[in-house]
Amino acid sequence: MAKNEQFEVLVQILRRFHNAGVLNEFFLIGSWCLYFYRFHFDQPQGLPAFRTLDVDFLVPNAKQVKKEVDVSQLLKDEGFVPTFNRSSGLIKYNHPELQVEFLVPELGKGRDEPVAIESLHINAQSLRYLNLLMDYPRIIAYEEIKIRVPEPAAFAIHKLMISARRGNQEKQKADLETSIGLLEFLYARPEEVARIKAVLRAIPKSWKKTILSLSGKHFSRLKDTAENL
């Protein structure tokens, strides 16, 4: 299960989406962003390592996707098998090397059952705080494809916020390590510190309160930045 093999499988999926004309409907979020940030920074040494088999795709505008593409079949063509969770109704796609899941931003009070995205023949789980990732897109070019990922600043702050909501201690620890590791990397780059400030200026007050509390415990430089915008 070498990371290179996983990466090759992921790139194949991205190529399929690109060739079908739907790659622009997705944001790649989750820890695989860290891998793609390597292609964005001139000196990527210091970016945190990660270990995940999960590939998370955010569909920011599920109701506005006009093009009909059977994304489920595209994944099956790459050897992925749909795995249906009886209790949640969510369909994830499994492969020997990776697992793919689709997400949409939670609207209103939220819902437990997954959201059907009929034009893409998939369903997606709705989660809170995903707007924080969607509002700060960065396009990373890899060979012939252009992948939308969240800006590192938004990704790091988002990871910090969701760490507090994790029920699983190990996953909470992993989110915090990723967030802090990435913040350390970003704080060494003045242009990225400017982006951290821009994200902090724009987030809702209630989220800022959470960030101040968490950063106070885990990464005081972020707290200082948030208090002195």
Add this chain to the structure above:
Amino acid sequence: MRSMIGILKEELARLLDSEKSYKKAIKDLPKGSFHQKRINGHDYPYLFYRRGKKIVSKYLGNLSEADRKKLSDGIEQRKKYEGMLKEVRENLKQLRKMIRGKKRAV
């Protein structure tokens, strides 16, 4: 870094789930291989598959182009999934060894 055992157990659960899903999907897909037999200048569609040690041929009748494609795609998908299932089982074998090794070390 998260505890190694925790990561490995999570991956074990995922691979077991994958194994179950691949087996179920394979069961619902046609097996064998699809061929056209030329008899007296006409092409007749046949499905060839193994039943125990024997190779059986089944005449498929008057298939539409769409049905032929569906069958052919289904067979291809089955072969793909059989390959993936083999990989999943190899990964499971490696992973179980790693988990046993980690447990002994602790």
